[in-house]
Amino acid sequence: MEKTLVIIKPDGVKRHLVGKIIQRFEEKGLVITALKMETLTLSLLEEHYNHLVTRPFFSELVDYMTSGPVVILILTGENAIEIVRKMVGTTNPLQAEIGSIRGQYGLSHTENVIHASDSTAAAQAEIQRFFK
Template sequence: MEKTLLIVKPDGVVRGLIGEVISRVERKGLKIVALKMMKLSKEKAEELYSVHKGKPFFQELIEHITSAPIVAMILEGENAIQIVRNMIGATDPSKANPGTIRGDYALTITKNVVHAADSKENAEREIKVIFGTEKPIEYKRTDENWLY
């Protein structure tokens, strides 16, 4: 089953939005197979956002993501990557639709509450950065027969 990485960024954690984000993915039917709160080091943050190295907002992005704890989770489900991208909404909250996490809870592009992997390749890479060799936990949701 497809896996993706979703992170509640420091602004989301500090603003008390961890439960809101988790609640949405749970209700959607996605399965949480790993969950972790951590404070990212500068090195890990730069690894996570390596694709943005050299961009004008890189420094600000790294400063923000390391400023307070994050909550990272691996989510499993059919088409999980695209589904979670749809649920978080556009990068810039001023363009994110209501009903999406960023559309409902964010005002600015740096403090946009969540991060989600945008491709299979990035999901695998980012999961390694955050969870290392830790393995996702296998279990059944009671509603699986009603989701698939």
């Protein structure tokens, strides 16, 4: 069984999409093995988005990600990472497939509702980061 990390971002929480998003994962056969709600800190986001710190949009991203609570969950299942990534869709909702979570609910490149680990290594590091 494979594990992956998902974050339902502040816009998803504010827009009351948490239940709908979680339901989609459960209907796909994925199992929630951990779940929590919290407001992220600057230090945690600097660690999580370390690869983006020098990008011009980093401060906007941090402001957005600290603007309200997020829901963080670990999903487990066969090929969980690949399945979740396909369900989530590409980062830009305008380019995401219709029917994907971002394609259906995303509003912009920044307010795209959800984060999902993109590889086994990322999933392991992100699970450790958010569920110490």
